[in-house]
Amino acid sequence: MLDLAAETARPKSAAEVVDLVAEAGAAGRSLEVVGGGTKRRIGAAAADAVLSLAGMSKVIDYAPEELVLTAQSGVKLATLERLVAAEGQMLPFEPPHLLGLLAARGHPTLGGILAANLSGPRRIRAGAARDHFLGLEAVTGRGELVRAGGRVVKNVTGYDLCKLIAGSWGTLAVLTEVTIKVLPAARTEQTILLFGLDELRAGEAITRALNAPAEVSAAAHLPQAVAARAPLKGELAVTAIRLEGFAASVAARADGLVMALKSFGRAELIDVDHSREFWAQIREVEAFKNDPRPLWRISAPPAAGWRVCEALQGEALYDWGGGLVWLLSESEPARVRSIVRELGGHATLYRGHGGAAFEPLEGPLAALTARVKAAFDPNGVLNPGRMARP
Structure with missing residues (x-):
């Protein structure tokens, strides 16, 4: 993994990205594609130079009334979270930053989150990052500019390139512009806590909650040894279930769910501020960061x-x-x-371990993945070795 202070290109436009990728391909060189650089150690690429998208950080269009946002891929995640919050909206897939967990410098970007397809606890209710990825502009490893999708959910037929690129970790194309769906933020939330359950019993409690008509938006379990860690510092295992929405609805659903879970022991309700703090800790995996x-x-x-x-x-x-x-x-x-x-x-x-970060592929899946890679990046210009060893 190259030092970001070393040979790094910082384009300001998609046209510059096209030129850089095309030149690298023609010269037989490879590029490590980064946004904020916060997840570089996960399957570190073995490249000749770095292509940083941090300079492409403009919000191009935000239409709150249409629940759609378009931005360059290098825009900081925190910038977008503040922008949509000011309109009473949210990024529905609750993306984690993971700065403490990965001991990372810099700031996570929207493009990086989508390239890694990272979602938080709300995935159970709202779906994954890829489910809110409506459109893209990107540069393939061939040095070709491609566009796909648009501003609405049903906008294309044939291949869904957004879902293909999401989770590809920059190995197929360099995202330069993305369009995502946003949603209205919940007016309030409440979390039900159960205590002292082992993993099996916690699973049964969560299954019952998910099968109830309660519209659960997050569910987690911390065994006793994990709950005892900072920042929670609890004495017992903790099983948590979150409800979001309008205040009256949340209160009614919480009452019903407490009754449905009474066979699992004492339940405790925590208010909106403590609930948000708790789920931020779960999202960022705070208990394991040190x-x-x-x-x-x-x-x-x-x-x-x-x-x-x-x-x-x-x-x-x-x-x-x-x-x-x-x-x-x-x-x-x-x-x-x-x-x-x-x-x-x-x-x-x-x-840790220093080995391959991603699951080695075998058989038909490996063959299919190789064909897709060859179609987008036949010369291995983008992030070589990140998801599979060259």
Whole structure:
């Protein structure tokens, strides 16, 4: 991974990105594509130079009445969050910043969040980042400018390039401009806490809550050892369920859900300020930010997620609503991935071990991925080695 102070190009327009990528391809050179640079250590690219989009940070169009926002990909996530909040709106997929967790400098960008397809606890209700990705302008590894999508959800037929690019971590194309959907922010929220449940029992409680007519917007479980860490510093395991919306609706749904969960023990309701603080801690995985052990981000079916820590030595934080498990474990990467695959999921190494961050692909999926890569970036110009070793 190159030092950002070294050979770094900082284009100001899509035309400049086209020229830079085309020149790199013609010269047989490769580029590490970064936004704010906050997630560079996750599957670090082995490139000849850095292409930073931090200078492409303009909000091009924001129409609050239409719930649509278009911006250059290098715009800071925090800038957008403040902008939409001033209009009583929100980024519905609740994107994490993860600065403390990754000990990162800089600021996460909208393009980086979409390229990584990162979502927070609200994914259970609102969907993932890719579900709100309406349109794009991007430069392929061939040095070609492409556009796809638009300002409405149903706007194209054929291939959905937005969903293809989301989660590709800059290996297919350089995002230069993106259009996303925003939503009205919840008027208030309330969180129900249950205490002292083990993973299996917590899973049962969350399943009951999700199956109830309560419109749950987030659900998580912190085992006792994790709940005892800063910043929560609790004495018992904590199982949390969030409700959002209008005050009267939230209160009525909370009362009904407390009754539905009474067999799981004492329930405690926390107010809107404490609820927002709690879910910010879950979103940013605050409990694990100072632990030096290797950290895994595991996606698994929610019904099987609790078995991850049962099968592997370590500590887990369950962002259960999204089928997401954050696992601290010294177990060998091959063992972690093998067990997670058996559970029907996949694992990404966010910190530690020094090995490949992403799940190695095999068989038909590997062949399909190689064909897609060849179509977009046949010469391996963009982020070589980030998601797969060259």
